[in-house]
Amino acid sequence: MSAYMMNKFMRAVEMSDDAVRAYVADPAAFVASWLDGAPGPDQRPDDRVLTEAERAAFAARDYGALYALGAHPYLLWHFTEAVYIHETSWPELNERYREAVRPHGYPDAIV
């Protein structure tokens, strides 16, 4: 369930230009706001739960940690690109990303 929620959060950010901007402006506040935005138990299911480690990794934009936690790699790379590309070059980000995930090999990312 946990990797499912990480992937859900990354989609919520990366698929919307507005959400990318809001997340980059204040990652920790965006994560808190997203978690608070879940509807009640009588509504259409849209549960939002992150572990402390996942929440901390999103608050820190720590793609290496998210990779190790089992985030879906396709979603994670595009999430990373969306939330970092404004402050670095694409080749540099690609290099940093590969270095960050390499020590973790291929974690089980099946939700």
Added chain:
Amino acid sequence: MAELVLTAATPHNPLLWRVLTDPPPDDLRGVAANFARIRAALEAAAVDVIVVIGTDHIRQFYSDNNPAFVIGLADDYHGTFENEVRTFGLPYREVRGHRALAEAIAGRELLTGPIDFAVSHEWRLDHSFVLPLLYLTPEFDVPIVPIHVNGVLPPLPGADRYVALGEQVRDGIARWDSGARVALLTSGHMATEIGGPRQFLGGASSDPEFDAEAVGWMRDGDLAAAVAGATYERVTCAGNMTYQYVNVLAALAAVDGRPADLAEATPSRFAPSPFFLWTEP
């Protein structure tokens, strides 16, 4: 009866869009030439409708409701997503659908073949569908039947299911009471990694041995070897997003395992790109 007059497979790498200009840069000449060859073959074959087998990249379909096979029944589709416009510079496109052929393939009242298709009447197509069409039918004047095969969110269909899919598409076209000329296009990769330690290696394949073998299955028309070789472990080992290669097994099955006229992993600044083409015998 309708006729399957052309079958092809192309890459859908969305990073091509910003750099594959006209004239193409030197390192993309082969890619441009193969897209042009397949486009010319589609035009020469006077195709009326294209069945496009691709893989949504967790845009339309997510793990809250994750079908293995989806066929589109809509009259029209919107093409690409806000994030793909931002990231890849892709243009929004409107794509016409073709319900009659979709029903001939899947069934109308009952699912008639071995594939238990989910159906969709409202589906935004991602780059897996839009990118090949931007190069092959740039006017978007040929309707399509989109088929999504889940190649990115396990559990995935095994290779034998792609064979069943290709045979069902072939049989659906043959059964369809129409004089239409139909093409089958599959969209995918050779060995490809996104989001792992081997991503974007500057034109090098993440697994050249897999690529050579996987091109050979199509060149030789060896469906049995393709099914035996395209195991989850082998394909995923070649690169974490390589499973979309397996879409082409549906193409090979649809042409009854005929050797391809064109079978190539074309070099480029990106990972080698799949180009396969079967014209009429």
